[in-house]
Amino acid sequence: MEGLVAASIGILTAVGVYLLLRAHSFPVIIGTVFLSYAVNLFLFAMGRLVIDRPPIVDKAATAYTDPLPQALVLTAIVISFGMTALVVVLALRGYLETGTDRVDGTRDDDAPVTDRAGERP
Numbered sequence: 001m002e003g004l005v006a007a008s009i010g011i012l013t014a015v016g017v018y019l020l021l022r023a024h025s026f027p028v029i030i031g032t033v034f035l036s037y038a039v040n041l042f043l044f045a046m047g048r049l050v051i052d053r054p055p056i057v058d059k060a061a062t063a064y065t066d067p068l069p070q071a072l073v074l075t076a077i078v079i080s081f082g083m084t085a086l087v088v089v090l091a092l093r094g095y096l097e098t099g100t101d102r103v104d105g106t107r108d109d110d111a112p113v114t115d116r117a118g119e120r121p
Contacts, residue, residue, distance in 0.1 A: 018031070
């Protein structure tokens with residue numbers, strides 16, 4: 001089971017890095033999402049989650065599990081969702097301003113050059 005979790009973390013990280021190196025904004029956004037998934041899974045794996053043990057103090061329980069990894073991952077999920085929404089809006093605004101969705105500052109060869117009003121100069 002540990003090998004499967006480690007392999008999935010590695011695959012998610014590799015896919016995320018690959019997509020981050022693309023020239024267009026949408027694959028870069030998806031790459032950051034994959035990297036956040038990999039980090040969340042890594043936090044879960046490092047938290048040593050134990051099955052059938054409560055995360056709260058109970059007199060009937062003989063052992064406990066650490067609730068901190070679950071809290072960290074839940075917080076990271078909420079923050080990554082908000083940041084992804086912000087980056088999508090910024091990418092859309094950048095596309096509307098420049099007429100291209102490339103992240104390296106160059107234009108596509110087939111993209112028409114337009115001004116802010118959408119008219120060709």
